[in-house]
Amino acid sequence: MTLSPSRPTADSWPGLFDLPSGPRNAVASPIARRLFRAAVSRLDVTVEITLGPGRREVLGRGGPLMRIHRPEEFYARIGRDGLIGFGEAYMTGSWDADDLGGFLTVLAAEMATLVPASLQRARALVVARTPHFHKPDRDRSRDLIAHHYDLSNDLFRLFLDPTLSYSSALFESDPSGRPLLPADLETAQVRKIERLLDVTGVGEGTRVLEIGTGWGELALRAAQRGAHVHSVTLSTEQLELARERVATAGVADRVDIELCDYRAIPDQHPGRQYDAVLSVEMIEAVGAEYWPSYFSTIDTVLAPGGKVGIQAITMPHDRMLATRGQYTWINKYIFPGGFLPSVRAIEEVTRDHTTMRVADILGFGQHYAETLRQWDTRFLAARDERAELGFDEVFERMWHLYLEYSRAGFASGYLDVNQIVLERPQEKA
CATH class of the missing domain: 3.40.50.150 (Vaccinia Virus protein VP39)
Structure with a gap:
């Protein structure tokens, strides 16, 4: 990787700051939103979502805290790229966690069941393959x-x-x-x-x-x-x-x-x-x-x-x-x-x-x-x-x-x- 200047720019991370858009995003983003909300609602985590100035929504059953600062970007990235989008959303600051390892440990423990079994069969159709x-x-x-x-x-x-x-x-x-x-x-x-x-x-x-x-x-x-x-x-x-x-x-x-x-x-x-x-x-x-x-x-x-x-x-x-x-x-x-x-x-x-x-x-x-x-x-x-x-x-x-x-x-x-x-x-x- 070419070393980047201390402050990130779009040139130093090509494509990372490009947000998903278009017809596919219009379909995928709402699906990602429903799947994510359903998953975290049954986990021992706390997810705080910023909806606007002074407006917050909280999901989860209590536990390590995740803060979603830009939910539309977050859902769009997950909808387009799944777990790759989840990671990229963290890289761009779309979400944070006070105890990142603790939050991810809860997710990792449920990795095999985060996606409903009824959708597991379709996973191969949407998950990216190794280039x-x-x-x-x-x-x-x-x-x-x-x-x-x-x-x-x-x-x-x-x-x-x-x-x-x-x-x-x-x-x-x-x-x-x-x-x-x-x-x-x-x-x-x-x-x-x-x-x-x-x-x-x-x-x-x-x-x-x-x-x-x-x-x-x-x-x-x-x-x-x-x-x-x-x-x-x-x-x-x-x-x-x-x-x-x-x-x-x-x-x-x-x-x-x-x-x-x-x-x-x-x-x-x-x-x-x-x-x-x-x-x-x-x-x-x-x-x-x-x-x-x-x-x-x-x-x-x-x-x-x-x-x-x-x-x-x-x-x-x-x-x-x-x-x-x-x-x-x-x-x-x-x-x-x-x-x-x-x-x-x-x-x-x-x-x-x-x-x-x-x-x-x-x-x-x-x-x-x-x-x-x-x-x-x-x-x-x-x-x-x-x-x-x-x-x-x-x-x-x-x-x-x-x-x-x-x-x-x-x-x-x-x-x-x-x-x-x-x-x-x-x-x-």
């Missing part, structure tokens, strides 16, 4: 990754902890598995990485392949254990900083970071095999049609007796099937080409396309909710620094919505995050 230029094939994947991860290393530094880990942390837990608070983010990020290295047996002399470098923390910690690490990424910004961090840590002789698509590894390094293959929250960018290729590539390069450790954001299998191929606000503005698997989908793909099987799963979705809460708090506190980097007010609202929208998914249980270990059962036997 062809968001297909994460070899020709497009690098550009899709750059849209998010090459925004600015300095931007990510503003809200990530010192490890620069951009994935769920693993906090100390109470007996129910929920994170104990207060929780130190850096310590929890290290715990997450060290656990993944432990369960895959990474140690002195281990040959490690990492798919998705991030900013290098996992690679340098594996190297500090004595492993030899080959890490691949498609982000030029991350590549540069990860190499710098690895060198500063004094392990550059044991870490090779390469700008490379995971599909090209067997061709570019023929015959090379690894004792451990690690990939933290990268499968979400692979695309459902490429999951067989992703796991087959891992199977090809995994040495006999090796283990695979994947950290993956997942969703329920039925919701995955219902939303596959749909174009979402997250796709349009945050992660183009992204799609979340279910645990069942991972089990089925590996069973049908590889010799590997799932051997262990640790789910800790509530820990992601806390991770995102801390990221958002840091992000909002860095307003002046963001402005100096050139990110404007619309970007702030967009990123705040992204972080809180994601937090709501985990807090409600709609989403989960798992560390999944894959092994070859015949070798173990």
Whole structure:
């Protein structure tokens, strides 16, 4: 994304401020109004709608407060673009929420039933489909990754902890598995990485392949254990900083970071095999049609007796099937080409396309909710620094919505995050 001036303009966000109009809007907007009002009226939220000077209407059964400042724009955007319009209406300031994450958590908990069952069958006719230029094939994947991860290393530094880990942390837990608070983010990020290295047996002399470098923390910690690490990424910004961090840590002789698509590894390094293959929250960018290729590539390069450790954001299998191929606000503005698997989908793909099987799963979705809460708090506190980097007010609202929208998914249980270990059962036997 091109950096915008600190104050948003229509030129810096093409099309965003264009309001829906025409015959379709005349039909869709009133329908959206009825559906929205019916939905929130049975939820534990409070929706305050501005009808004019000094005039307000309140809906809902009480709970986190949403304020709709420009209802005609709000309904028109939802009528035209559904949840994409819902997100864009927040970006333009058509609505606000005092506790954005709390409000969205209530919605996320009812996601499957917000639209009446009688209308679910018609959903495929009106929901936008993923555009062809968001297909994460070899020709497009690098550009899709750059849209998010090459925004600015300095931007990510503003809200990530010192490890620069951009994935769920693993906090100390109470007996129910929920994170104990207060929780130190850096310590929890290290715990997450060290656990993944432990369960895959990474140690002195281990040959490690990492798919998705991030900013290098996992690679340098594996190297500090004595492993030899080959890490691949498609982000030029991350590549540069990860190499710098690895060198500063004094392990550059044991870490090779390469700008490379995971599909090209067997061709570019023929015959090379690894004792451990690690990939933290990268499968979400692979695309459902490429999951067989992703796991087959891992199977090809995994040495006999090796283990695979994947950290993956997942969703329920039925919701995955219902939303596959749909174009979402997250796709349009945050992660183009992204799609979340279910645990069942991972089990089925590996069973049908590889010799590997799932051997262990640790789910800790509530820990992601806390991770995102801390990221958002840091992000909002860095307003002046963001402005100096050139990110404007619309970007702030967009990123705040992204972080809180994601937090709501985990807090409600709609989403989960798992560390999944894959092994070859015949070798173990």
